[in-house]
Amino acid sequence: THLVCLQQEKDGQNVITVEGKTYDTDEWMNAPSSILSSISRRLHLQPDHPITITRKLIESRFPAPTYQKHNTLFPIVSVGQNFDSLGFPADHVGRSRNDTYYINKSTVLRTHTSAHQADTFRAKTSEGFLISADVYRRDAIDRSHYPIFHQMDPRSQTPHQRSTCSTTLARQVWDDLKTIPKHDLVVEDPNPSFHPDRNPLQSDHHSPEEAEAIATHLKRSLEDVVVTIFSAARAAAAAAGGSSASTSEPLKVRWVEAYFPFTSPSWELEVFWQNDWLEVLGCGVVRQRLLDSAGVPGRVGWAFGIGLERIAMLLFEIPDIRLFWSRDPRFLDQFRERVDGKITRFKEFSKYPPAPRDVAFWLPRSTPAARTPDSTNEPHSAPNPAGGLAPESASNAPSSSTTTNSPSASVSSTSNPPPAPASSSTATTTHPPFHENDLTELVRAIAGDLAESVTLIDAFAHPKTGRQSRCYRIVYRRLERTLTSEEVAGLHERIGRELVARWGVELR
Ligand code: FA5
Ligand code: MG
Numbered sequence: 001t002h003l004v005c006l007q008q009e010k011d012g013q014n015v016i017t018v019e020g021k022t023y024d025t026d027e028w029m030n031a032p033s034s035i036l037s038s039i040s041r042r043l044h045l046q047p048d049h050p051i052t053i054t055r056k057l058i059e060s061r062f063p064a065p066t067y068q069k070h071n072t073l074f075p076i077v078s079v080g081q082n083f084d085s086l087g088f089p090a091d092h093v094g095r096s097r098n099d100t101y102y103i104n105k106s107t108v109l110r111t112h113t114s115a116h117q118a119d120t121f122r123a124k125t126s127e128g129f130l131i132s133a134d135v136y137r138r139d140a141i142d143r144s145h146y147p148i149f150h151q152m153d154p155r156s157q158t159p160h161q162r163s164t165c166s167t168t169l170a171r172q173v174w175d176d177l178k179t180i181p182k183h184d185l186v187v188e189d190p191n192p193s194f195h196p197d198r199n200p201l202q203s204d205h206h207s208p209e210e211a212e213a214i215a216t217h218l219k220r221s222l223e224d225v226v227v228t229i230f231s232a233a234r235a236a237a238a239a240a241g242g243s244s245a246s247t248s249e250p251l252k253v254r255w256v257e258a259y260f261p262f263t264s265p266s267w268e269l270e271v272f273w274q275n276d277w278l279e280v281l282g283c284g285v286v287r288q289r290l291l292d293s294a295g296v297p298g299r300v301g302w303a304f305g306i307g308l309e310r311i312a313m314l315l316f317e318i319p320d321i322r323l324f325w326s327r328d329p330r331f332l333d334q335f336r337e338r339v340d341g342k343i344t345r346f347k348e349f350s351k352y353p354p355a356p357r358d359v360a361f362w363l364p365r366s367t368p369a370a371r372t373p374d375s376t377n378e379p380h381s382a383p384n385p386a387g388g389l390a391p392e393s394a395s396n397a398p399s400s401s402t403t404t405n406s407p408s409a410s411v412s413s414t415s416n417p418p419p420a421p422a423s424s425s426t427a428t429t430t431h432p433p434f435h436e437n438d439l440t441e442l443v444r445a446i447a448g449d450l451a452e453s454v455t456l457i458d459a460f461a462h463p464k465t466g467r468q469s470r471c472y473r474i475v476y477r478r479l480e481r482t483l484t485s486e487e488v489a490g491l492h493e494r495i496g497r498e499l500v501a502r503w504g505v506e507l508r
Helices: 050-059 114-123 167-179 208-239 287-293 308-316 320-325 436-450 485-503
Strands: 004-008 015-017 021-026 067-070 076-078 102-103 107-109 128-136 150-157 186-187 252-260 263-273 276-286 299-307 356-364 451-461 468-476
Touching: 021 102, 050 128, 050 150, 050 208, 050 308, 114 128, 114 150, 114 287, 114 299, 150 308, 186 287, 186 485, 208 252, 208 263, 208 276, 208 299, 208 308, 263 308, 276 287, 276 308, 287 299, 299 308, 308 320, 356 485, 436 468, 436 485, 468 485
Parallel strands: 067 128, 186 252
Antiparallel strands: 004 015, 015 021, 076 107, 102 107, 128 150, 150 299, 252 263, 263 276, 276 299, 356 468, 451 468
């Protein structure tokens, strides 16, 4: 069943039931019903869906029995699972209600597959795990970001050899490496240097040889995944007789340093796609204290989290992440799981014109969110300390890295206080600070998948008054037909009205 029901209890306490499981809600609740009702879609389990095909292709590189698959773990998890068990500091930006969907103060929609890491380590049932799941984030809108996406989280743990001889592990890992096919992949900076303080080798636990062996095994395994995917994509493009970028140009990838609270050192892998670097995964050497507290102190391991949509977009040349949610048979019927692993490239079935509209406004004077937007929207890789880790460069999305805990900032959740009517937005009304993710979610609540992107195109402070101005471009587009200008105007006006009502902005 995919019933999501919101019910009122006798004592006035709101509870929510998702697939038969009931949760109390409180003032932390910010998960809109549009998101909750999509939980049942589980695209990674739909037969012949491109996300499923992609999952299986990656799974083929991490075979049983070494790797044990977990594909049906429930998406509502505790704050403990999603953050605490992974060593996220209490003030980590990823915990904010601005970035994460909460059901109540201690319950969230998982923001990453790593939420199950500690539990799977603790289970000690195998050396490796392969978790695939739907994950949820309040995030930007553009062709490569969606508030629900799918991650796959393979991890490997090997008996720790430090008490005997560290080269034993090195040899074991290098033996594994022999099974990785040689590739002609262009890897820019295959072993980037990393910051010794924020991303140290775990020298209390791993000898330099061990650390080196784990990191090398990790990175070369991931390059192998990329080669597998790209070979399939290239064959599909050739079969389609295309002369697209994927056939004519060599695949380019690069490693960049990253930060995660649960791995050290950590990296991200980026692929050059549509003229820009697209981040496809984050990875690293598992922090020993996580293995220790999961009851497996005698093990070392690596882990990575890969975005299945991002890979599927490369694989099938799917231009827009929203397409995965399409129920249009012209989309779905194009994909077939095949025993030989061959894939067929996506053929665009329609391209109706985009309708861009701008919305410009002054922020209320009191708003502390008058900062200049920064360029990162990767809540799980904060902090982004001075000296700068590479931001996810494919994203032109607004930032999501300030914290706002104002309950009324969230949209369309029936358990939230209703928004103030537009007429009440006078100087005496206090509004929550405006944040870009609030706009993103407002746009999604009102326009749904008709909104293709929301991009900040101008931000400035009035030279005399210091008042902050923002201008966003919202691109509307319907995949099945052309939107009429009345439809677009209706949506756009509603968005403007709600901006005024909720955040007290003044439209310009
Ligand atoms: C994480 O989620 C970490 N848990 C990954 C990890 C696992 C690191 C294990 C170390 C060890 P990050 O926030 O960077 O990291 O997301 C991982 C991947 O998910 C990204 O590289 C990208 O491919 C994908 N992704 C992130 N946000 C979105 C989004 N809004 N839409 C689609 N894909 C996304
Ligand atoms: Mg990232």
